[in-house]
Every structure is written in structure tokens, then in C-alpha cells.
Amino acid sequence: xxxxTLLLQVLELHAYIRQYHILQGVSFDVREGEVTVVLGRNGxxxxxxxxxxxxxxxxxxxxxxxxGLSLVGWRPHExxxxxxxxxPEDRGIFTQLTVEENLxxxxxxxxNLRQRSGRIFDLFPDLYRFRHRRAGLLSxxxxxxxAIARVMVNPNRLLLVDEPSKGLAPILVRNVGEALREVARxxxxxxxxxxxxxxxxxxxxYVIIDDGRSVREGPMAExxxxxxxxxxxxxxTERNGGLRALPWAxx
Amino acid sequence: MGAPVTIPLLVNLFLNGLVxxxxxFLIASGLSLIFGLMSVLNLAHAGLFTxxxxxxxxxFNATGSLPLxxxxxxxxxxxxxxVMEVGFIRPLYGNHTFQILLTLGLFLVLxxxxxxxxxxxxxxxxxxAWARTTISILGMPFATYRLxxxxxxxxxxxxxxxxxxxxxxxxVVRAGVGNAEMVQALGVNxxxxxxxxxxxxxxxxxxxxxxxxxxxxxxxxQMGAEVQLAAFIVVVIGxxxxxxxxxxxxxxxxxxxxxxxxxxxxxxxxxxxxxxALVLLIRPQGLFAPGR
Ligand SMILES: Nc1ncnc2c1ncn2[C@@H]1O[C@H](COP(=O)(O)OP(=O)(O)OP(=O)(O)O)[C@@H](O)[C@H]1O
Ligand SMILES: [Mg+2]
Numbered sequence: 001x002x003x004x005t006l007l008l009q010v011l012e013l014h015a016y017i018r019q020y021h022i023l024q025g026v027s028f029d030v031r032e033g034e035v036t037v038v039l040g041r042n043g044x045x046x047x048x049x050x051x052x053x054x055x056x057x058x059x060x061x062x063x064x065x066x067x068g069l070s071l072v073g074w075r076p077h078e079x080x081x082x083x084x085x086x087x088p089e090d091r092g093i094f095t096q097l098t099v100e101e102n103l104x105x106x107x108x109x110x111x112n113l114r115q116r117s118g119r120i121f122d123l124f125p126d127l128y129r130f131r132h133r134r135a136g137l138l139s140x141x142x143x144x145x146x147a148i149a150r151v152m153v154n155p156n157r158l159l160l161v162d163e164p165s166k167g168l169a170p171i172l173v174r175n176v177g178e179a180l181r182e183v184a185r186x187x188x189x190x191x192x193x194x195x196x197x198x199x200x201x202x203x204x205x206y207v208i209i210d211d212g213r214s215v216r217e218g219p220m221a222e223x224x225x226x227x228x229x230x231x232x233x234x235x236x237t238e239r240n241g242g243l244r245a246l247p248w249a250x251x
Numbered sequence: 252m253g254a255p256v257t258i259p260l261l262v263n264l265f266l267n268g269l270v271x272x273x274x275x276f277l278i279a280s281g282l283s284l285i286f287g288l289m290s291v292l293n294l295a296h297a298g299l300f301t302x303x304x305x306x307x308x309x310x311f312n313a314t315g316s317l318p319l320x321x322x323x324x325x326x327x328x329x330x331x332x333x334v335m336e337v338g339f340i341r342p343l344y345g346n347h348t349f350q351i352l353l354t355l356g357l358f359l360v361l362x363x364x365x366x367x368x369x370x371x372x373x374x375x376x377x378x379x380a381w382a383r384t385t386i387s388i389l390g391m392p393f394a395t396y397r398l399x400x401x402x403x404x405x406x407x408x409x410x411x412x413x414x415x416x417x418x419x420x421x422x423v424v425r426a427g428v429g430n431a432e433m434v435q436a437l438g439v440n441x442x443x444x445x446x447x448x449x450x451x452x453x454x455x456x457x458x459x460x461x462x463x464x465x466x467x468x469x470x471x472x473q474m475g476a477e478v479q480l481a482a483f484i485v486v487v488i489g490x491x492x493x494x495x496x497x498x499x500x501x502x503x504x505x506x507x508x509x510x511x512x513x514x515x516x517x518x519x520x521x522x523x524x525x526x527x528a529l530v531l532l533i534r535p536q537g538l539f540a541p542g543r
Binding site: 054056075076077080081087092095096097101102104105106108150154209246 | 419422425426428429430432433434435436437438439440441444445540542
């Protein structure tokens with residue numbers, strides 16, 4: 001098979017929020033067509049890493065390449081228009097707009113939405129039912145679905161998805177997992193996920209970020225077997241259930 | 252007050268209040284959107300009102316055409332709005348202290364420049380004969396020009412409402428009022444949207460000024476400053492970022508100014524500030540949600 005194409009390369013990235021030096025050396029590769037899971041404790045810098053790829057944080061040093069093209073210095077909307085979709089941690093729903101208008105804002109080229117709305121609404125029948133309702137009135141789970149639906153409005157090469165299962169009931173976590181599998185069929189995905197079961201289920205490879213630095217990367221199966229790794233970098237113990245959840249892992 | 256309170260008097264005060272409300276609306280809608288979308292408290296905004304009035308007067312004197320005066324006033328406001336956003340405010344998004352200093356400075360500069368061109372004293376606006384006429388509706392006389400201003404205000408409100416509600420630009424603006432960063436992350440050049448909103452807001456404020464000249468029959472350098480406070484009260488009452496709120500708030504403030512100003516001249520400002528305080532107490536976010 002040879003080497004898989006690297007769609008995204010992050011090299012020795014340093015990023016700042018105001019005067020704070022948040023990322024202090026993050027490097028990882030994302031292979032085309034795969035799901036790369038970003039793991040790490042609370043406050044490790046996972047969200048900042050995704051935001052940096054999209055140009056939403058100030059980068060001091062380092063390199064981000066999408067298909068070989070350096071993204072450093074590009075503005076967020078320009079990066080998005082290269083085919084990068086974003087599902088932020090707080091979901092970024094426009095609560096005053098209707099569900100349909102939320103999708104319209106996302107339309108990068110006229111006709112995209114009309115072409116793809118059938119598939120979106122097939123996958124998320126609730127969104128179809130509530131398409132004229134104000135998005136702020138949706139439940140948390142429905143808002144998460146809307147945030148995922150919004151990236152499906154356009155064809156994307158790379159999707160950045162930040163903790164889609166956060167705050168959702170287990171049944172909804174499964175729906176999110178299915179939705180992610182659907183979007184991953186046509187794009188490469190970088191997924192931040194604390195739910196190790198979902199991560200193991202969806203992910204092909206992982207990268208661990210700890211204290212603003214990437215400390216390890218490898219195939220997802222590796223972490224499923226390595227309790228030491230889980231304990232040291234993810235704070236997972238047998239008591240809090242991380243390991244028990246792992247038999248879900250595919251590999 | 253000597254004069255008896257008659258129905259025609261009340262009707263006239265009512266009409267006056269609506270016209271004032273229209274002028275307030277033309278300033279406040281831009282102010283509100285600029286604040287809602289960019290979090291910029293634009294203290295220079297009312298300077299564009301004054302400029303609109305003077306440019307309108309100059310063009311009217313040159314051409315004799317009121318419609319042309321209104322268009323020219325609005326165009327001047329649009330151009331100044333663009334210069335203000337691109338040249339001055341753009342580097343300072345997110346920095347509220349500097350923005351306040353900067354926009355206050357811009358307001359003073361606009362005012363000084365205006366006086367350099369037209370001088371410090373008031374200039375009378377010799378409106379055309381048709382604008383002095385009255386038309387009779389249900390047996391009562393109505394000043395034609397006031398009706399024209401009302402129609403203009405209604406048309407502007409309808410246009411803004413439809414643009415915000417239906418157009419791609421409007422949807423993006425409303426989304427941006429909620430979460431500008433996310434709009435950008437979805438591939439929209441929000442910077443350009445900011446400029447457009449400054450241009451449109453500037454055009455509306457200056458249109459208000461151009462329309463105000465023939466209403467007051469005089470223009471003066473402080474006319475913007477004098478409506479600025481009312482406009483801010485309107486924005487707070489109506490809700491930041493809501494154009495419908497601006498419209499409703501403007502009419503409230505305009506009417507109260509007309510009636511209270513007539514019966515208790517000293518109380519007009521107090522009543523409006525009191526209205527604002529009441530809204531702040533009961534519904535601090537304003538009467539209407541941001542968006543339309
Ligand atoms: N606006 C901010 N100002 C100052 N520090 C911030 C800000 N946002 C994030 N940080 C800090 O940056 C670090 C990384 O934050 P980030 O949100 O990237 O972490 P994370 O790995 O996504 O965490 P979580 O699992 O809680 O989402 C944290 O220590 C956080 O305190
Ligand atoms: Mg995070």
C-alpha cells in the first residue's frame with residue numbers, strides 16, 4: 001500500500017491566547033481519509049489546537065500544512081473555504097436563527113445546500129421537523145446534530161470536531177457516533193473526544209496532547225490496550241470506567 | 252400653557268412625535284446593528300447625521316431637488332461610514348477603551364471639519380413650496396413634508412427588515428450578531444460584512460440628517476449631538492442589535508419627546524431617561540431580542 005497521503009501536518013506549533021503561551025510544541029500528522037482522535041486532559045490544549053488549524057488563534061511558531069499548503073497567516077474564512085469544516089466545542093449554534101437559517105449561513109457556494117439538504121434531513125429527521133424553529137429552542141442533542149449538519153452543507157476535505165458527545169445522554173452519544181461515521185465517509189476528520197469508548201470506536205489514530213505539547217501518537221488500537229498510557233495522560237482509571245468501555249474498540 | 256388642548260393639537264403633536272421617532276430610528280438602527288455585530292459603541296455615528304444634513308442642504312441649494320438632497324446626504328454618510336470603518340475602527344476591534352476614545356475623537360473631528368466648510372452658525376433650509384403645504388385628511392390639516400418623512404421612514408424600516416430577514420447578507424448579519432467568530436469559521440469574510448454594515452448604518456444616519464434639515468427648516472453643527480443621546484436611549488430600550496427594537500423604541504422616545512416637550516418642556520429628557528431606566532430594570536436586554 002505504501003504511505004498514506006498526509007492531509008494535515010502540524011509541526012512544532014506554538015499558539016497564544018492573549019499573552020498566554022498555550023501551545024508549546026504540538027506536532028501530529030493526519031492521514032487522508034482517516035479519523036484522528038485528539039486526546040488529553042481538561043485544559044491540555046485540544047481545543048486550542050483545532051482553533052489554530054482554522055486560524056482562530058494567534059500562532060507564534062510552527063507550521064500547519066493542509067495538503068502541503070501552509071495555512072499560517074491565512075484568515076479563518078479563507079481556511080474554511082479550502083474545505084475545512086468546524087464543529088466547535090460549544091456547538092456555535094446561532095440561537096436567534098432558525099434551523100434552516102443556521103444551515104444557510106454555512107453555505108459556502110450557492111446551490112450546496114439545496115443539493116445536500118436531502119441527505120442532511122434524512123440523517124437528522126428532527127432538524128427537518130424543526131427547520132423553521134429558532135435553533136435556541138432545540139434540545140442540546142438536537143443542537144449538536146445541527147452543528148454536525150452544518151458542516152455537511154458543503155463538501156469538505158477536513159473536518160475539525162470538538163467533543164461532540166460532551167454533555168449528552170448516552171443514547172444521544174450513540175446518535176452522534178453514527179452521525180460522525182456518516183460525515184467521516186467523505187472527509188478526513190480530526191476529532192477531539194474525551195469519551196474513550198466513542199474515540200476508540202470512531203478513531204483510526206490518536207494523538208495525545210498534554211500541557212500544551214503533543215506527547216504521543218499512534219494507531220488507536222495501541223491506546224486501547226495501554227492502561228499505563230490512559231492513566232498517565234488521560235486520567236482514566238478502572239474506577240471511572242474508561243477501561244470497561246474499551247471492548248467496544250473495533251481493532 | 253394657555254392654549255386649549257384641541258384634537259388638531261394632539262394630532263399634530265402625535266405626528267411630530269412620529270417624525271422625531273423616524274429621525275431617531277434612522278440613527279439608532281445603524282448604531283444598534285454596529286453595536287450588536289461588532290460590539291463597537293460608535294460615538295461618531297451622530298456626526299454622520301449632521302454631515303448628511305449639511306450635504307443635503309448644499310445639494311438642495313445647488314439643484315433645488317429635495318430627493319436629490321436626500322440621496323446625496325445618504326451617499327455622503329455611506330462614504331464616511333466606509334472611511335471610518337476601514338481607516339480607523341478596523342484595527343481596534345475588541346479593544347473597547349480605545350474604540351470609545353477613537354470614536355469620540357472622530358466625532359469631534361467630523362464636527363470641526365464640518366464647521367471649517369460651513370461655519371459654526373446655523374443655516375436656514377429654504378424648503379421648496381410643496382414642502383410647506385398641508386394636505387387635509389379627514390378634515391384635518393397635515394404638513395406634507397412630515398408625511399413624506401414618515402413614508403420614507405416606513406419604507407426604510409421595511410427595506411431593512413426584509414434585507415435582514417430574507418437576504419443572505421441579512422442572515423449573515425444576524426448570525427454575526429450572535430457569534431461573529433463562528434460566522435467566520437463557516438467561511439464568511441466577516442470583515443467585509445462589518446464594512447457593509449458601517450456603510451449602510453452611515454447612509455441611514457446621514458439620510459436622517461438630510462431629512463431633518465427641511466423638517467427643522469434649519470441645520471446647525473450640534474444637531475447630531477442633540478439627537479445622539481435620544482438614539483442611545485432608543486438602542487437601550489429597543490435591545491442592542493434589534494432593528495425592530497430600534498423602530499419601536501424610536502417611536503416611543505419620539506412621541507414622549509413631542510408630548511412631554513410640549514406640555515412640560517423641561518421634562519422631555521427626564522422622561523426618556525426614566526423610560527430607559529425602567530426598561531433596564533425590568534428587561535435589561537431591551538424590549539426585543541437581537542436579530543431583526
Ligand atoms: N480565553 C482564554 N484565556 C486564557 N486562557 C485560556 C483561554 N482559553 C483557554 N485557555 C487556557 O488554555 C489551555 C488550553 O485550553 P483548551 O481549551 O485548548 O483545552 P482543552 O484541552 O480543549 O480542554 P477541555 O477538555 O476542557 O476542553 C487551558 O489551560 C486554558 O485554561
Ligand atoms: Mg476543549
